Amino acid sequence: MKKTAGIHHISAIVGHPQENTDFYAGVLGLRMIKKTVNFDDPGTYHLYFGNEAGEPGTIITFFPWANAYPGAVGGGQTGVTSYVIPLNTMDFWEKRLESFHIHYTKAERFGETSLRFNDPHGLKLELVERESGKENGWSFGDIKPEYAIKGFGGATLYSVRPEKTMETLTEVMGLERVGEEADIVRFKSFGDIGNVIDVRKFPMPRGKMGVGTVHHIAWRAENEADHLDWQKTVREAGYMATEVKDRNYFNAIYFREYGEILFEIATDPPGFTVDEAPESLGSELKLPPQYEAHRETLVQSLIPIKLPGVNDNKGHK
Numbered sequence: 001m002k003k004t005a006g007i008h009h010i011s012a013i014v015g016h017p018q019e020n021t022d023f024y025a026g027v028l029g030l031r032m033i034k035k036t037v038n039f040d041d042p043g044t045y046h047l048y049f050g051n052e053a054g055e056p057g058t059i060i061t062f063f064p065w066a067n068a069y070p071g072a073v074g075g076g077q078t079g080v081t082s083y084v085i086p087l088n089t090m091d092f093w094e095k096r097l098e099s100f101h102i103h104y105t106k107a108e109r110f111g112e113t114s115l116r117f118n119d120p121h122g123l124k125l126e127l128v129e130r131e132s133g134k135e136n137g138w139s140f141g142d143i144k145p146e147y148a149i150k151g152f153g154g155a156t157l158y159s160v161r162p163e164k165t166m167e168t169l170t171e172v173m174g175l176e177r178v179g180e181e182a183d184i185v186r187f188k189s190f191g192d193i194g195n196v197i198d199v200r201k202f203p204m205p206r207g208k209m210g211v212g213t214v215h216h217i218a219w220r221a222e223n224e225a226d227h228l229d230w231q232k233t234v235r236e237a238g239y240m241a242t243e244v245k246d247r248n249y250f251n252a253i254y255f256r257e258y259g260e261i262l263f264e265i266a267t268d269p270p271g272f273t274v275d276e277a278p279e280s281l282g283s284e285l286k287l288p289p290q291y292e293a294h295r296e297t298l299v300q301s302l303i304p305i306k307l308p309g310v311n312d313n314k315g316h317k
Helices: 017-027 090-099 162-171 224-236 289-301
Strands: 007-014 031-038 041-050 059-064 077-085 105-109 112-118 124-129 151-158 176-181 184-188 196-200 213-221 251-256 262-267
Touching: 007 017, 007 077, 007 151, 007 262, 017 031, 017 041, 017 059, 041 289, 077 196, 077 213, 090 112, 090 124, 162 176, 162 184, 162 196, 213 224, 213 251, 224 251, 224 262
Parallel strands: 007 059, 077 124, 151 196, 213 262
Antiparallel strands: 007 213, 031 041, 041 059, 077 151, 105 112, 112 124, 176 184, 184 196, 251 262
């Protein structure tokens, strides 16, 4: 049976791109690893944030629409995105959120404390301490590598048919069911990051796609051959998997599982250094070849954004 290592990336719809950049780079201290456009809608940015090298399991991506309608988080979506922080750093992150006047709550689940809060556009996030996952070498102001977010802890899935979603996780994606507590069933993959998936075990009312919602969750494939094998596996399981789509930094296939959550499977290679040196990731607008001839027009249509400096955000003490 095939097994994915875990989450490759998570993609969400947000509002103004500068607010998005200020929060994920300036508050959470993630590195912008790619500034490009939505390949299916090139008048819109596609922004990628992750660890120092932009490795699978650390990458959150955004389609920012400054004046779009808000969505509603609910069934058929990834409801909560979880990030892993190093052990004994919860106090640091509480103080950092407080310094930006970000409201948070704390909760206990499966013996872990999570720090829960929303981003400026309504995405539900949480931080959890775990030993697993390597140190993120990226620094931003006070966020040195010993405090930095390592990558994804996992996600909480909101399904309209939880039993079907859970069946997909175990019977198709190869995750192991490892626990149940209150209204959550927990699953785990073999990877060391982006490997813990919680599913709300009661059906959720359907969400509405828009600002503040996750568009899709992507799972890891080892390489192109493994990816094609995944496509075959998904189709043989009865799902309508798309043809392979070249996203420059990975290949992708998509399918909607029966709980109505959009799943992607993405290849680990080639990665984000195919068009930028490691030290320059995220520094320039990168376009796929089919749009390069339209660069001037696209640049004029995109809202200018800049990466925050360590003292740019007014809430920071």
